[in-house]
Amino acid sequence: MKNILVTGATGYIGGRLITRLIDKGYNVTCLVRDKRRVLGRWPEAKVVEGDVHKFDSLTTALKDIDIAYYLIHSMSSGEHNFVDLDEKAAENFSLKAKTAGVKRIIYLGGLGSKSDELSPHLRSRQATGEKLRSSGISVTEFRAGMIVGSGSLSFEMVRYLTERVPIMICPKWVSTKTQPIAIRDVLRYLIDTIEKPESENMILEIGSPDILTYADLMLTYAKIRGLKRYMINVPFLTPRLSSYWVDLVTPIPSNIARPIIEGLKNESVCSDDRARKIFPFEPISYEDAVTFALQRQKKGNVETIWSGSISSINSSNVINLDLLHREGMIIEKRERVINAPAHKVFEIVSKLGGKNGWYANFLWQTRGVIDRVFGGVGMRRGRRDKEKLMVGDPLDFWRVEAVETNQLIRLRAEMKLPGRAWLQFSLRQIDPGKSILTQIAFFEPKGLFGVIYWYSIYFVHKLVFSGMINDIKSKSESTLT
Known part of the structure; x- marks a missing residue:
């Protein structure tokens, strides 16, 4: 079997692709920046640390690899520099892959005609493909428009806008034509191409049978959901204003929404049918794709979501620490003996947040609103699954x-703070029907203001964190009665 490398393993596409490649029997290696973010997620896969922006870090990952998937973009690193970052990363990867003897790169880019004045985002997607080809290595580049699936960025934008806004004030881009495609069909193309040598060294455009406007996408979604929606077209909504509106109404922050919205002025429609000729299957319709996505969300069976990627936040703010070995930490610790086995308590802790809520949920929501006012993520991301947590999940x-089944869950704060914060729950079984839950809030203040911040809200923390651990105790014990 071929040795396959998947980059972007923590991303929306990569996370789903790895599972299917393993099921097909391929020898899969995952490239990640931090192994701890995928700990235990794919036991059958090899996990290697590396960074496409650091040339020498790719050596180990590319050793003995036959085919490499390139599923990385730097769009959320900032509105102005993601183009340069994308191109340099692709060039690094291509040169290193060529040197390592990799036979082929498979890349997922974006639809858009060069005859149009492409947005920076779409231009970057296509320039990335050119950089991957620059070393002379064989590249299969798939170009797709909006990908429809539970948790995908584009679909979540359409879903939230349609669900929350009955009368939509719409900019000109709602009349732009696009050819969406279901995530299941994207994955099928990406996997089937491995055994299709005739698809090597090709740019293949993929999409569903439907060519629709963005207004059609939202109205079709509304019809499936049984919603009545009305649209009023206005000419003066700029991409910047639109991105602020998306930021307000959806879980997608404006710095990610703006490059995408700028690209909505460009039609994303397939201009040739070579993919259909090489791959003899019929992609499903947009309406069916939406129906499947909604069914998966209703069942809570969402494999990956767009915000699960480390690139969905500013990576310069990300740090993983062995918390108990850092000086300068403010530590707030609480313990309770719970008359329930550790696995029952773990189940309760695993369900915190999202639509399940938190103890004193109003206070959490208020903190989320404050965070959004200051440009943070707020509480809008929810959770991927209503009952289970994986390392790397947004919550x-x-x-x-960190997740250690029936033993530990650790959360890292991504709200705006004058410092860094974590919330950890650890469990220890002391009798067959009794366990100890330890809840620790860690805060690493940044300067004097960080210290003032923490102690100024100490009484709120005392109320919330004491109430939370008591609530977990009560719910855990009630499961046994």
Whole structure:
């Protein structure tokens, strides 16, 4: 079997692709910046640390690899520099892959005609493909428009706008034509191309049978959901204003929304049918794709979401620490003996947040609103699954940093703070029907203001964190009655 490398393993596409490649029997290696973010997620895969922006860090990952998937973009690093970052990263990867003897790169880019004045985002997607080809290595580049699936960035934008806004004030881009495609079909193309040598060294455009406007996408979604929606077109909504509106109404922050919205002025429609000829299957319709996505969300069976990637936040703010070995930490610790086995308590802790809420949920929501006012993520991201947590999952304004089944869950704060913060729950079984839950809030203040911040809200923390651990105790014990 071929040795396959998947970059972007923590991303929306990469996370789903890895599972399917393993199921097909391929030898899969995942490239990540921090192994702890995928700990235990794919036991059958090899996990290697590396960074496409650091040339020498790719050596180990590319050793003995036959085919490499390139599923990385730097768009959320900032509105102005993601183009340069993307091109340099692709060039690094291509040169290193060529040197390592990799036979082929498979890349997922974006639809858009060069005859149009492409947005920076779409231009960057296509320039990335050119950089990957620059070393002379064989590249198969798939170009897709909006990808429709539970948790995908584009679909979440359409879903939230349609669900929350009955009368939509719409800019000109709602009349732009696009050819969406279901995530299941994207994954099928990406996997089937491995055994299709005739698809090597090709740019293949993929999409569903439907060519629709963005207004059609929202109205079709509304029809499936049984919603009545009305649209009023206005000419003066700029991409910047639109991105602020998306930021307000959806979980997508404006710095990510703006490059995408700028690209909505460009039609994303397939201009040739070579993909259909090489791959003899019929992609499903947009309406079916939406129906499947909604069904998966209703069942809570969402494999990956767009905000699960480390690139969905500013990576310069990300740090993983062995918390108990850092000086300068403010530590707030609480313990309770709970008359329930550790696995029952773990189940309760695992369900915190999202639509399940938190103890004193109003206070958490208020903190989320304050965070959004200051440009943070707020509470809008929710959670991927209503019952289970994986390392790397977003959880409201937290990120799941560590999960040890029936023993530990650690969350890292991603809200705006004058410092860094974590919330950890650890469990220890002391009798068959009794366990100890330890809840620790860690805060590493940044300067004097960080210290003042923490102690100024100490009484709120005391109320919330004491109430939270008591609530977990009560719910855990009630499961046994």
